[in-house]
Amino acid sequence: MTRVRRIAIALACALAAATAVAEPYRGPLFDTHLHYNDEAQIEHPMADVLGRMHQSGVRAIVANSRPNDGTRLLAAATAQTAAAGVTVVPFIRLYRNRADYSSWFKDETIVTMVLDELARGTASGPYRGLGEFHLYDSANANGPVAAKLMRLAQEKNLAVLAHVDDAAIDLLMAHAPKARLIWAHTGIGGAPGARVRELMLRYPTLMGELSYRPGLTDGSGHLSADWKALFAEFPTRFMLGSDTWINARWQQYESLMQEARFWLGDLPPATAQRIAWRNAGELFGVPEPK
Numbered sequence: 001m002t003r004v005r006r007i008a009i010a011l012a013c014a015l016a017a018a019t020a021v022a023e024p025y026r027g028p029l030f031d032t033h034l035h036y037n038d039e040a041q042i043e044h045p046m047a048d049v050l051g052r053m054h055q056s057g058v059r060a061i062v063a064n065s066r067p068n069d070g071t072r073l074l075a076a077a078t079a080q081t082a083a084a085g086v087t088v089v090p091f092i093r094l095y096r097n098r099a100d101y102s103s104w105f106k107d108e109t110i111v112t113m114v115l116d117e118l119a120r121g122t123a124s125g126p127y128r129g130l131g132e133f134h135l136y137d138s139a140n141a142n143g144p145v146a147a148k149l150m151r152l153a154q155e156k157n158l159a160v161l162a163h164v165d166d167a168a169i170d171l172l173m174a175h176a177p178k179a180r181l182i183w184a185h186t187g188i189g190g191a192p193g194a195r196v197r198e199l200m201l202r203y204p205t206l207m208g209e210l211s212y213r214p215g216l217t218d219g220s221g222h223l224s225a226d227w228k229a230l231f232a233e234f235p236t237r238f239m240l241g242s243d244t245w246i247n248a249r250w251q252q253y254e255s256l257m258q259e260a261r262f263w264l265g266d267l268p269p270a271t272a273q274r275i276a277w278r279n280a281g282e283l284f285g286v287p288e289p290k
């Protein structure tokens with residue numbers, strides 16, 4: 001082979017590598033941040049939401065709702081969820097109504113409600129976690145009910161889905177250093193990658209859920225360099241979520257899942273599969289669907 005030809009082949013290969021379009025991830029998805037709130041049940045009955053999951057290749061969900069009736073509905077619809085191929089992992093929401101969002105951490109009746117729900121369980125088995133809850137002021141992570149529920153979660157091996165800032169992660173973990181805390185949105189305020197890394201290193205049981213995460217993708221929907229680096233360092237610690245907190249999110253459900261499949265395609269297949277399914281599958285003991 002002549003030198004010119006060798007150079008031409010090398011250039012062609014480099015060009016092909018640079019322009020290669022990653023294939024979207026095609027495997028099963030585990031939606032670890034799903035709400036089926038009372039207002040959603042009117043506009044989006046069971047067949048509608050399960051149809052959207054089925055259409056999107058979502059094969060398991062963390063279900064939580066305000067109040068907890070929506071979760072119980074999903075957990076009780078065993079024939080419908082089985083037909084849609086969806087496993088329901090029920091969580092206890094701390095909210096009976098919207099007013100509870102901003103006072104639950106100091107309201108002892110919330111502890112009673114959680115204990116009653118735990119004792120009651122669901123048609124799909126025992127509750128597996130608490131949340132999602134919000135702390136708009138991280139200092140409230142030191143509220144008596146927040147401390148009590150973190151210790152309860154640690155003792156009963158319940159996961160906790162918390163919509164909080166990075167300061168509150170330290171405060172919550174101080175109550176229960178071995179609790180399995182899922183950081184909703186991995187911080188919706190967009191804590192820098194270095195801070196996320198610091199917390200992941202400090203708390204081995206901390207996981208990050210990725211809905212709404214600022215900085216996760218660039219303008220074209222591909223993963224940012226920061227997040228590629230975080231996933232490479234912590235492939236076992238992140239999970240997907242839809243966060244259907246308002247009905248508009250249900251209307252976007254399929255496109256939200258398509259967006260996730262698109263950026264998952266930027267990762268090595270084993271890492272994509274972990275974030276899409278396996279990390280949550282292992283956390284909740286749900287086997288990968290065939």
Ligand SMILES: [Zn+2]
Nearest residue numbers: 033132243245
């Ligand atoms: Zn949420």
